[in-house]
Amino acid sequence: MTTETITTSAAGSWQLGDLTVNRIGFGAMRLTADADGAPLDRARAVAVLRRAVELGVNHIDTAAFYFSATRSANELINRALYPYPSDLVITTKVWPGRDPSGNWWWASPEQLRGQVEENLRQLGRDHLDVVNLRVPRSGETGSLAAHFEVLAGLRDAGLIRHLGISNVRPHHLEEARAIAPVVCVQNPYGVGASPEHHAFLDSCGEQGVAFVPFFAIAGDGREAGASGADGEEVRAVARAHGATPAQVRLAWTLQRGPHVLAIPGTGNPDHLADNVAAGSLRLSADEMALLDGAGREPQP
Numbered sequence: 001m002t003t004e005t006i007t008t009s010a011a012g013s014w015q016l017g018d019l020t021v022n023r024i025g026f027g028a029m030r031l032t033a034d035a036d037g038a039p040l041d042r043a044r045a046v047a048v049l050r051r052a053v054e055l056g057v058n059h060i061d062t063a064a065f066y067f068s069a070t071r072s073a074n075e076l077i078n079r080a081l082y083p084y085p086s087d088l089v090i091t092t093k094v095w096p097g098r099d100p101s102g103n104w105w106w107a108s109p110e111q112l113r114g115q116v117e118e119n120l121r122q123l124g125r126d127h128l129d130v131v132n133l134r135v136p137r138s139g140e141t142g143s144l145a146a147h148f149e150v151l152a153g154l155r156d157a158g159l160i161r162h163l164g165i166s167n168v169r170p171h172h173l174e175e176a177r178a179i180a181p182v183v184c185v186q187n188p189y190g191v192g193a194s195p196e197h198h199a200f201l202d203s204c205g206e207q208g209v210a211f212v213p214f215f216a217i218a219g220d221g222r223e224a225g226a227s228g229a230d231g232e233e234v235r236a237v238a239r240a241h242g243a244t245p246a247q248v249r250l251a252w253t254l255q256r257g258p259h260v261l262a263i264p265g266t267g268n269p270d271h272l273a274d275n276v277a278a279g280s281l282r283l284s285a286d287e288m289a290l291l292d293g294a295g296r297e298p299q300p
Contacts (some may be wrong), residue, residue, distance in 0.1 A: 008056035011254055011279025014210055014261055016059075016130060016183045017162040019089050022277045023254060025059030026052045026272075027214065027265030031076050033068035040071065040267040047078035048098035048269055055276045058087045061212070063134075064118045065098045070103075074122035082124055083272075091212075092119045093132040093166055093186070095147060106136055109133040109150045116154055127228040132164040135172060144172050145179065149222050169295075170200055173209070184208055184261070189213035191234060191249050191291050198256075198292075212261045216253045217246045233294035237287050243278070246271075250278035252291045 008022035015021075031045045052060075066073035074092075081088065094115040097105050107115055120126055133148055144165065154160050164184035165176050176182050185204050189197055190213060204211040230238075230245040238248045250262055264275040283291070 002300065004275040006055075006273075006280050008058075008276055008279060010277075011262075012258065014259055016089060016210055017181070019129060019162070020087070021059035021089050021261065022056055023258075023261050024057065024250075024276055025212075025261060026057045027263040028060060028062040028073040028077060029066050030265040030267050031073050032066055032071040034267070036070065038165055039068050043075070044269075045071070045076050045267055046080040048267055048272055049077060051269055052272055052276075053081060053088070054084060054298050055273070057276070058085065059089045059091065059261065059263070061091045061093075061214075061265075062113065062123075063093045063096075064122060065096055065104075067098070067291075069102075072122065074119065078122065079123050084125075089129045090123060090125070091130040091132065091164070091184075092123075092128055092143060093134040094119070094151070095134045095136070107147075108147045112147060112150045113154060116151075116159055120159070127158060128160050130162045130164055130183060131160045132166040132184070133176075134162055134186075135168050135169070140167070140169060143175060144168070148176050148179050154182060164210075169232040170203060173204070173207075177207075184210040184212050186212040186214060188215045189253065190216040191231075191252055191294050201256055201260065205257045208259070210259050210261050211257065212263060213253055214263060216262055217264055231294050233290050237291065237300045239284065240287075241281060241283075243281055244274060247278040247281055248283070248291070250275060251281035251283055252288065254279065255283055255288060 008024045011023040013020050013022050014042055033039050062073045094112055095107055097107055135144055151163055155163055163180055164182045165172055166186035201211045234245045234248055238245045254260055256261055266272050
C-alpha cells in the first residue's frame, strides 16, 4: 500500500484525560538498540523521531529504563524534539528500573518519586504528561495500591498530569480507579489474543479508558521483535490489501475499538512510514473475524 502521503490523522484520535492524541503513536524502546542488542546510529534515531512528528505522531511511549550501553531513549527524545511541540504527549512508566550495568530492579513505593524525577530530568520537563505504573509479572494477582497511591500523590503535587497502569488485570484497574483517575491501560495484545484479553479491552472502552497494546506487531516475539512466522490468515489478508503482515496486525488492533492506541516502535524510517500508513487500512468484518481466531495468544 502507498505510504508517501499518509499521516496519523487517518486513524483518528482519542482523549487521554484532557490531552488529545492521534491513535497511532510511537514506542521508543527500539531506538536504543536492535533486537540483538547492537546500538542504533544516533543520527538515524533522531531522524526517525523527527519524521514521526512530521507524520503526525503526538504520542510517544518511553521509559528511563529504555537504554543500551551507548543510547538512552529519553535522551534521544530530548535531543530530537526539544523544545517539544505543544501537542506532544510523552508517556513514561515506572516501578521497574535498571542499574548502569543493565540489571533489573523493582522500586519500593518510596523509590517511585526518584524514578519520576529521573524521567523529568532526562526529558527536560517540569511535569510528565502520563505515567504508567508497570506491574511486575510476579504481581499480576496482587495489589498495586501502595505504589499507585504514591503516584496519585505526585499527580496531586503537579509532577504528573495523568496516570495509567501497565501489564495488569481487570482487578488492578478497579483498584487503581478507586484511588485516582486512570486514563490508559498498557498491556500486551495482538492477533491471537485470548477471549479474556478481548473482554478486558472492551471493558476499558466501556469505562472510557484508553487501551494501549504493546507487542501488537511482535506477538510472541515480544522484545525480540516479529519473528516473520505469520500465520496464513495474516498473510492472506495482507495479500488482499497489498500490505505487509505488520500493517495488517496494526490495522486489526486499531479496529478493535476507537479507544485503542497503537505505539509501534522502530529505528527504521521505512518501517515508521509503513506503521503510520496502517492507520488508513480498513479490514472487512469477515477479515476481522478471520484474524480474531488466528495465531496463538501472546503470553504477558
